């Protein structure tokens with residue numbers, strides 16, 4: 001499965017990076033940063049109405065190259081002007097053509113909270129996310145043990161980072177809730193065959209209590225999709241490809257009815 005390949009590639013990448021900057025050195029750098037007392041990612045998602053997280057994604061394993069031209073700072077500015085609540089920044093290099101440096105570059109361009117979209121497989125990556133200027137990290141339940149999930153959530157909390165905890169079925173939602181997730185994302189894309197089914201997030205909405213933020217992820221393309229998700233009481237949507245391909249982000253969001 002693609003997720004296994006991503007985990008293997010990410011572990012190798014982090015091992016390489018740790019040879020340049022050790023965990024102890026990274027921790028020391030993070031310790032120099034001012035303490036954070038707020039969680040702007042969650043504040044933004046908790047606003048009334050459906051919040052949109054716009055994603056910066058040059059390529060993906062399911063779609064290949066999405067944007068030949070990728071002026072990510074300009075796209076971030078366009079997202080901000082179009083009124084998105086937060087920006088998801090793919091940093092994974094091998095399959096998504098992401099780059100860690102996109103985060104600080106985008107952070108100095110817009111005021112919006114940034115989600116570091118990567119495959120968090122080690123606490124090292126959580127310290128990195130803080131140092132790079134992210135407000136939130138992604139934790140994928142399917143690739144973490146319960147113990148790791150708890151420890152990662154605690155560390156994120158301690159560093160002033162929110163965590164979007166990604167689940168794809170009721171069992172994973174249970175694990176996310178038991179670990180104390182405050183934001184749960186349900187991926188509509190099946191990572192085994194890349195098929196997309198919006199019903200996944202709609203059906204699973206009921207498994208999550210109202211005081212936990214619920215994000216529907218992937219495959220959102222039309223106003224009908226948005227209307228269905230709104231009717232299901234979803235707090236936020238994560239939209240990548242549809243927004244990446246739109247020449248005018250504001251017009252695209254208007255057409256979607258968000």
Ligand SMILES: O=P(O)(O)OC[C@@H](O)[C@@H](O)c1c[nH]c2ccccc12
Pocket residue numbers: 055057117118166187217218219220238239240241242
């Ligand atoms: O481009 P889409 O279909 O709108 O999807 C966005 C986002 O949900 C997707 O990129 C995603 C969801 N979960 C992930 C985990 C890692 C990398 C990427 C993702």
